[in-house]
Amino acid sequence: MKDSTREAIDGVLGVDRLVHEPARLAILTVLSQAEYAEFGFLELACRLSKGNLSSHLSKLEAGGLVSIEKRFVGKRPQTRAAITPAGREALQRYRKQLAALLGAATEQNGGETP
Amino acid sequence: MKDSTREAIDGVLGVDRLVHEPARLAILTVLSQAEYAEFGFLELACRLSKGNLSSHLSKLEAGGLVSIEKRFVGKRPQTRAAITPAGREALQRYRKQLAALLGAATEQNGGETP
DNA sequence: GCAAACTAGTTTGCCGCGCAAACCTTATGC
DNA sequence: GCATAAGGTTTGCGCGGCAAACTAGTTTGC
Numbered sequence: 223m224k225d226s227t228r229e230a231i232d233g234v235l236g237v238d239r240l241v242h243e244p245a246r247l248a249i250l251t252v253l254s255q256a257e258y259a260e261f262g263f264l265e266l267a268c269r270l271s272k273g274n275l276s277s278h279l280s281k282l283e284a285g286g287l288v289s290i291e292k293r294f295v296g297k298r299p300q301t302r303a304a305i306t307p308a309g310r311e312a313l314q315r316y317r318k319q320l321a322a323l324l325g326a327a328t329e330q331n332g333g334e335t336p
Numbered sequence: 337m338k339d340s341t342r343e344a345i346d347g348v349l350g351v352d353r354l355v356h357e358p359a360r361l362a363i364l365t366v367l368s369q370a371e372y373a374e375f376g377f378l379e380l381a382c383r384l385s386k387g388n389l390s391s392h393l394s395k396l397e398a399g400g401l402v403s404i405e406k407r408f409v410g411k412r413p414q415t416r417a418a419i420t421p422a423g424r425e426a427l428q429r430y431r432k433q434l435a436a437l438l439g440a441a442t443e444q445n446g447g448e449t450p
Numbered sequence: 451g452c453a454a455a456c457t458a459g460t461t462t463g464c465c466g467c468g469c470a471a472a473c474c475t476t477a478t479g480c
Numbered sequence: 481g482c483a484t485a486a487g488g489t490t491t492g493c494g495c496g497g498c499a500a501a502c503t504a505g506t507t508t509g510c
Contacts, residue, residue, distance in 0.1 A: 223381060231362045235383060248345045251440055267337060269349060272459055274498060317438050324431050326365055386488055413487060
């Protein structure tokens with residue numbers, strides 16, 4: 223087994239579950255491309271129901287990966303989310319781990335290679 | 337929001353959960369690089385306990401992504417796993433989806449881009 | 451002015467899943 | 481003969497994602 227494969231596997235086994243969840247990965251990806259985003263925008267951008275978006279945002283906030291700001295616009299409440307520096311780092315680390323796995327190309331050896 | 341980002345998000349939201357799980361991703365990655373692998377080898381290669389390896393292999397088999405062959409070597413049982421064509425396709429598809437996400441580079445725009 | 455509908459989220463409940471631990475069976479040492 | 485190891489499978493539990501229900505306030509229709 224190649225060293226690069228060994229590292230790729232160790233990487234994927236060590237991914238942050240908070241980041242690894244598809245819905246949250248979508249949220250973090252969107253947030254990484256803008257300074258902030260409103261709840262309604264994320265709802266559309268990530269194709270999530272309000273309920274699920276709300277709970278995922280709460281978890282990301284609890285993990286310190288995003289910050290949530292609530293305010294009023296006119297008489298309506300509005301929630302804004304932004305990625306934190308820790309969130310950026312976590313996403314970066316995740317991307318490296320996944321990139322390593324994708325780099326583990328599909329090479330054919332005979333049976334296993336102990 | 338850029339088209340490539342839109343596609344990346346749709347991709348990640350649509351990943352096959354059977355493949356997305358880190359332990360199974362490790363198993364599939366190892367299997368994709370050899371014709372087959374023995375249980376004991378996978379245990380070491382994927383750093384999984386026998387119990388967890390067993391249950392993950394069962395799920396992969398149930399999903400048709402790997403095939404399991406049981407036989408006896410002397411008087412001891414031995415289990416061999418191999419990735420199936422469907423498994424290769426699923427892994428391939430997964431890789432494309434993740435690659436799209438990694439490709440969604442971290443570009444800074446001002447706030448959101450509706 | 452009041453009900454119905456809409457906006458903007460949060461909370462609740464279920465069920466499916468990953469993981470650790472217990473268990474089983476057949477060898478191999480001591 | 482009794483512990484230990486190889487080669488797994490099964491069981492139990494606790495967390496977690498998702499859909500659905502709920503809350504709270506606002507706007508619209510009549």
